[in-house]
Amino acid sequence: MVIPIEWYLVLSAFLFAIGAAGVLMRRNLFIVLFSIELMMNAVNINLVGFSRLHENLIGQNFVLFTMTVAAAEAAIGLAIVTALYRNRRTLMVDMFDVMKG
Amino acid sequence: MISPSVDLIVQFGLMFAIGAIVAVALITIAHILAPTSKNPNKGLPYECGVLPDGDARLPYNVHFYLVAVLFVLFDLEAVFMYPWAVSLAKLGTVGLIEMFLFIFILLVGYFYAWKKGVLEWE
């Protein structure tokens, strides 16, 4: 049985929505980071699904790039979080309010 | 596009519904039937014996993170080598040179990390 493309789309839309909700609602920086990764992975599912649908490899090529970019972003996110934690001793997003106005 | 047959949607919905009902039911039943104790000792890791001292989560040396991050980055760059290896026959010499350029750029990063002392372990 061939799994129809809609299923991939629904899965990825759900994942993307969960990720977006996580970014907007969670307070812990790490969870927000994971949520962004979830959004990128939703995109990857989309791309691979479409690649299968169109029977060309562009989508799969694209996934390689998004994966590396996601890794780079995660590395930099972790570096920023470490630096921030050293100075502030907290990871709650809403505690970062030195600048206002 | 192929649209999913109604049959499949019904099957999926049924499976989802049964799963959800069972999960919710089990949690509720356990909550109602289980005996509960209000004793504060209930919250301790051990109800008898020595009280635990300090935090269970020890701070790791930040070095672990650095090495892990480096590993993830260099590991993922290898992803580009698989499609390259598969199609190398078509790409020819130019493809070979391109990959060496790519690896050269990675080497610059490696050299930088090395010189900055990331790889030294006390």
Added chain:
Amino acid sequence: MTTQDLIPIIPELILVLAACLVLVVEPFLKVDKTANVAIALTALLASGVVAVGLAGREQAAFTNMIVLNEYAIFFKVLFAAAGALTVMMSPRYLEASGRHMGEYYALLLFAVVGMDVMAASRDLIAFYVGLELMAVSSYLLAGFLRYQVRSNEAAMKYFLTGAFASAITLYGISLVYGMTGATNYEQVGASLLASGDSLAVGLATALVLVGMGFKVSVAPFHMWTPDVYQGAPTPVAAFFSVGPKAAGFSAMLMVFLTVFEVSSPTWSVLFIVLAILTMFVGNAFALTQKNVKRMLAYSSIAHVGYLLAGLGALGRSGTDLVAGESILFYLAAYTFMNLGAFGILAYLKTQQPATFKYSLADFAGLGRRSPWAAVLMGLFMFSLTGMPGTAGFVGKLYLFSSVVKADLAWLAVIAVLFSAVSAYYYLRVIVYMFFREPEVEYATKEPISGPLAASLALSAVGVVVIGLLPAWVLDAAQSSFGNFFG
């Protein structure tokens, strides 16, 4: 790939090699980082000169992923100039902040490469990779002062909003690929035109627009901008306010003109609504700021609003690309005047690292203390307001008249009214500099560093030259779109 493919990316190759060189040299340098400053500056100048030398060539490379044309060259030169001016204003500032490291220049070079790729890309994959190269380098630059909480927070906010935004853009791109099976701009555009406008196309358009809107700080998505500019090192804030914004617009122009040609009625309306909102938010909040750095951040949002009005006009005018040309011109003018204004801030900060807090009160009596800085700041403020004789005036003139040409006279009127409002907060700085007495006398000043002075002088020259002889830049902007539909 053939060796021919390398010709269009020579400017970027120079920058990448220089950045690698900086990273290799850096561990061997002790305190004196002059070598790395020199490498970065030389590379940026070389890349700008080579880009000018490539003018007149038309070439597509890497299976149409990257093109070389007047449009790409215009932006390559602009980004090289912005990068070079930023490099020149950085060393003294970073020394004063106690964190002068060579990596800074490598990151700046990588960011410029990413911006170049964005402007030159004709494929959604190349566009995305360029965008991320720019973004990832900028996150680190924002947090470069690692031991300052503000800089950490700026990096964190920039990173979270930036990564969120690029994920949204990416989702839109994946939908576009799903509808067409291609990522090349022309192929995607043609395929979408053939299948016609639909809800899915509208959704993809909106997603890409929202993601890019975060990057260039369009109004409902602008919250990060003032905090990031305030917390980031001042030269970096200067760079952010011109570089990534210009790059974002360069990519948006291309993507919306070619890929989303079919949904131009939709995005044109969206841009017009967002333009009004952005102009309002930017100007209204800038009015209330007592901190000049934050004021400049909100003013940069207001300028994005003017540019969005141009984009809205572009979507309505069909094959008439005068709005696109005036956007390019405005970006060039804006680059010089804003870099100059931030450069003055960097200079003042190096003068009194401890006491200067960027507040308006710190500017009181500047006209007497350092007349040159005050006069230049006055020039940049006049230009940002849009006074005749400066680059800002000509930029606004072309931009707003192109909006009028697209039958959007009411929008141009709103934009002019908001510019008039902006005069209040720009001229207030001048009033403080020349007509207010300082509450505390500041210590005597140390001499300005050579590169910083050069950077300020070049920005001022840019503002005046573009203001008095706009033909040069205007010709370049016009030829950028020369054979767009040919």
